[in-house]
Structure formats: structure tokens, C-alpha cells
Amino acid sequence: MTNSAPVSARRDLDDTPFLVAARGGTPEHTPVWFMRQAGRSLPEYRRVREGTPMLQACLTPELVCEITAQPVRRHGVDAAILFSDIVLPLYASGIGLDIVAGTGPVVAEPVRGADDVDRLPSLEPEQVAPVAEAVGLLTGELGRVPLIGFAGAPFTLASYLVEGGPSRNHERTKALMHSDPHTWHTLLDKLATTTLTFLRVQAAAGVDAVQLFDSWAGALSLRDYREFVQPHTRRIFEGLAETTGGEALPRVHFGVGTGELLGAMSSAGADVVGVDWRVPLDAAAQRLRESGSVPGEPVVQGNLDPAVLFAGREAVEREARRILTEGRAAGGHIFNLGHGVLPDTDPDVLSRLVEFVHSESARS
């Protein structure tokens, strides 16, 4: 497969609620899916994953297909998200890392200086061929449910590589950024190339939309985000638009605690901006309008606090109704959580929430 392989997105899904909303249209109901919907909150996930390490599972097409489809079958969500991980392309390219249960990604030899950056391998499309194969299986398995591909954005990937694992303060990452901007930009340029290669493979294999996770970008000031991160993220979004040509795949951009960065993340090239629970969607839409980053009305995704799912039916429905109301202030709304499903979440609460969002938002 080459980077310029033709895109096989399924055009017959253009009228599905998720794709209509992502393109700024008016869907028959507000579409809903959940970040981390495929994973530990589902007993059927734990059963099929038993005995298979996370990253190995991500490179086993039949397993990826099954795990990706599980939440669609169980909850009736309006989109599937590929079962994978943001560090998968780094692992596939040959970087020594593992995902440790209860901790997250752990890197064997953290990247701390110019020599380490020079040694970083690049990703060849063949190295993630099993992911392309999984996408191919899924386009058959999912029927009329769109498949969202994804990747991690350069800042969040850099944080794992530089810190060596999850970090609260990202101090080594920020130290590199401010003390050695040249090395920093070289690192982010390499990571952007890897991310773009990974997303192009997914696009060519048939995903219907992509989400770029810059989960930890909210740790940055707007000034630092613009200078040290945004140009690299923009290159990914622009590169993807070139690959897919004509009507590009909808591109979603998400981070946690990014209330101050929403306009900048949008103007990096996203069609849909993910919002965590800290900023109401009407305020988020207003910030996006004021930033001048979108030509038309902004489309937002979010933003129920995942912890509210533990608060009982009444609270979940009250909060969901508020979010649907606030979402109407935007040009489009895709219902989601403000971050991923927490592992102890009762799956039945998610299924009921999907039903509730659909019935509350149905247009007659």
C-alpha cells in the first residue's frame, strides 16, 4: 500500500447521523458515541482480550474487528471507533514501549535530547498493515455504522516519549520545548509524519472519519500551543485532506482541559472540535465563532462528565438534556463524553444514555 492509495470511504453512509452532523448538516437525531467505548467497561471485551497483551491485540485484525464492533452491538451507538491505541504506530515503527495495565504507555528508553530524536525510526505503512486489514474487515461487519479511525497528536505522543510514561506535569517535555526548540520541532515533525502515515493507512483502508487525540494539550498555554504544537498538527490535517481529495473525511480534534485552546485547535484544521466537561457547549461554540477559525457554524462533540455516569439515572438524564440544549447553540453537535469511559462504568447506563439521546433529539 502506498500513501497515495485511493480512499475507499463508504459514500453510501453520507446520510448517517454521525456523518451528517460532522459535516454541519441536520441529522434525524443527535448522533452519539463514547470515547473508550471499546474496552474494559464491557465484560465481553475482557473475555476476548484475556491472555493477549494490549498492543498485540491491536495488531490482530480479527480481534480488533470484534472489539470495535462490541459497543455498536451492545449500545446502538452511531459510530464505531477503531480499537487501537495512540502509541500503536510508535510501537509498530520499532520504538520499545509497552502498555502497562493501570498505568498506561511506558517507554523503555525515553527521548531526552537531539541524539535520541535523530535515532527515532519512522513508520512504514507495511508496519501497520494489520490495522488496514482490520479496517477492511470492519467495513463489512459494521453495516451502516460509520467507523472512526484515530491517532495521537504530536504533543501527546511526545509527552509519553519524553517523560517515559504518563505524567502529571509534563516537566521534561516542556523543558525540552523551551530549552532546545530546534530539537523539539524536529521531534514533533517526526511524530507528525508518523501520525500522518498511520492516518493515511486507515483512510485508504476505508475509515469514514478520523479523530486526532491531543489528550494532554490542555497542559499548555495558548502561546506555547501556537508556537510549539499547532504547526505540526496543521500539517497532519492538511496532509490528510490532500490524501482524501475532493470531499475530505471529517476530522475531529480533541483534548482534555483545552477550553483556552479551542479556537487554536480548530484552526489547526479540524471540522469538529471535541470539548471536555469543563466548558458548556454553547460557550465552546461561541469561543470557536469568536476565534474566526471556522468559515461556517462550528460543530462540537461532547461533553458529559464521565463521572456523572455513576450518579444514577435521574442525574444522567438531567445532564444529558442540558448538554443537548447547549449543543443546539452550535452548528452541529455529536453527543459524547468529555473524556473516555471509566473502566468501572455500568454498560447498561451507557446503553440507556444512547436511547435517551436518540429519543430526546429525534426530529419528527
Ligand SMILES: Cc1c2[nH]c(c1CCC(=O)O)Cc1[nH]c(c(CCC(=O)O)c1C)Cc1[nH]c(c(CCC(=O)O)c1C)Cc1[nH]c(c(C)c1CCC(=O)O)C2
Ligand atoms: C492518552 C491515550 C492513550 N490511548 C488513547 C489515548 C487518547 C484518549 C484519551 O485521552 O484517553 C486512545 C485510545 N486507547 C484505546 C482506544 C480505543 C477506542 C475507544 O474505544 O475509544 C483509544 C481511542 C484503547 C485502550 N487503550 C488502553 C486500554 C486498556 C488496556 C486494557 O484493556 O488492557 C484500552 C482499551 C491502554 C491505555 N492507553 C493509554 C492509556 C492512558 C491507557 C490506560 C492504561 C490503564 O489504565 O490501564 C494511552
